[in-house]
Amino acid sequence: MPPSDSRRPAPQAAARATEQRLVGLNACRAAFARRPQDLRKLWLTATRQRELRDMLAWCVRQRIGYRIVEPAELEKLSGSAHHEGVCAAFRKPAAPSLDALLAALPAGPALLLWLEGVGNPHNLGAVLRSAAHFGAAGVLVPADEGASLSPAVLRVAEGGAEAVPVLAIADRARALTMLRAAGFVLAASTPHRAQSLYAAALPQRLALALGAEGGGLPEAFLAQAELRLRIPGSGAVESLNVSAAAAVLAADWFRRHVPAATD
Incomplete structure (x- = not known):
């Protein structure tokens, strides 16, 4: 034997x-x-x-x-x-590469979400649900953060993970270069030194970056963004939960760029 x-x-x-x-x-x-x-x-x-x-x-x-x-x-x-x-x-479904995802996108409006440090299953699942509802083409998560589509994430997403692929990004600099070559503008969600979402011009092709609770996006990443966006509020709290912020930002992009949004 x-x-x-x-x-x-x-x-x-x-x-x-x-x-x-x-x-x-x-x-x-x-x-x-x-x-x-x-x-x-x-x-x-x-x-x-x-x-x-x-x-x-x-x-x-x-x-x-x-x-x-x-x-x-x-x-x-x-x-x-x-x-x-x-x-x-x-x-397990095979996630497309960023190259393949960008190549398959039709011309015109497109939304991508980029998450930095968002590992909480409930937050990640809720972001996926909002991403699906507002027609995002994909959610990008840095590979070195180890975010996974756990059963908890998939349950909270309520089917959103079936409509929106999650891509692990191994090389941030290369990914940003590819996004810009495909016509995307990088917008960072932050309450500091940022334009009001409602006063800013949101490009048709938008890569929207959101950071973890508390720390937010790293300063080095913020420096890469062409836009810095804040969501105006009462001031009673500094900012929204990351999943709530993703929903507000994605909804405003959808309202502006998807004709069916006003039906």
């Missing part, structure tokens, strides 16, 4: 490496609606059978494993108490 290769991952571990586990009704249904062929396994409580009958029927036709489980078992399987009665394993 040949010696076993301890470096080779076990079949189950290898499968998990290519798998994305989703929890929450909207997150699971959005993934199934866009890519049913990627569904690998489904767990749900009895109370969700009626709402998920299309997924169950697909599992039967495609011979995909599914189980009806108790809420306590589903919490263990999903790793979340906020599973909403369903957990699904999908094949």
Whole structure:
């Protein structure tokens, strides 16, 4: 018998490496609606059978494993108490490169969000939800920050992660060069030495950068921005939560540049 290769991952571990586990009704249904062929396994409580009958029927036709489980078992399987009665394993989608994303964009208005230091799952998920709602073409996250699309992020995104790709940027300088070559203007969200959002001219092709709670965007990154934008308010607090700020900024860009926004 040949010696076993301890470096080779076990079949189950290898499968998990290519798998994305989703929890929450909207997150699971959005993934199934866009890519049913990627569904690998489904767990749900009895109370969700009626709402998920299309997924169950697909599992039967495609011979995909599914189980009806108790809420306590589903919490263990999903790793979340906020599973909403369903957990699904999908094949991980391949994220496009920035080169491919920019090449595929049609001419005209386009919005990208660039996040620096935004690792909190609830903030990242909420940003993805807003990005999808306001038609962003992608969300850029520096690769060295290790932000991941965890089950918590995907649940909070409520399906937004299916509509908006998240790209890991390994070389910030190269990415900025590529964005500018594609006609994008870099705008930094900051309450310091910035124009009012409502008085500023927002370009059609905008890369909107937002930073982490507390620290905000690094000064070196702010120096790269052609625009510095602040969201006017009462002054009772210094600034908005990053996910709320992303929604306000994206909404104003959408209002100005997407004709359907005024319908």
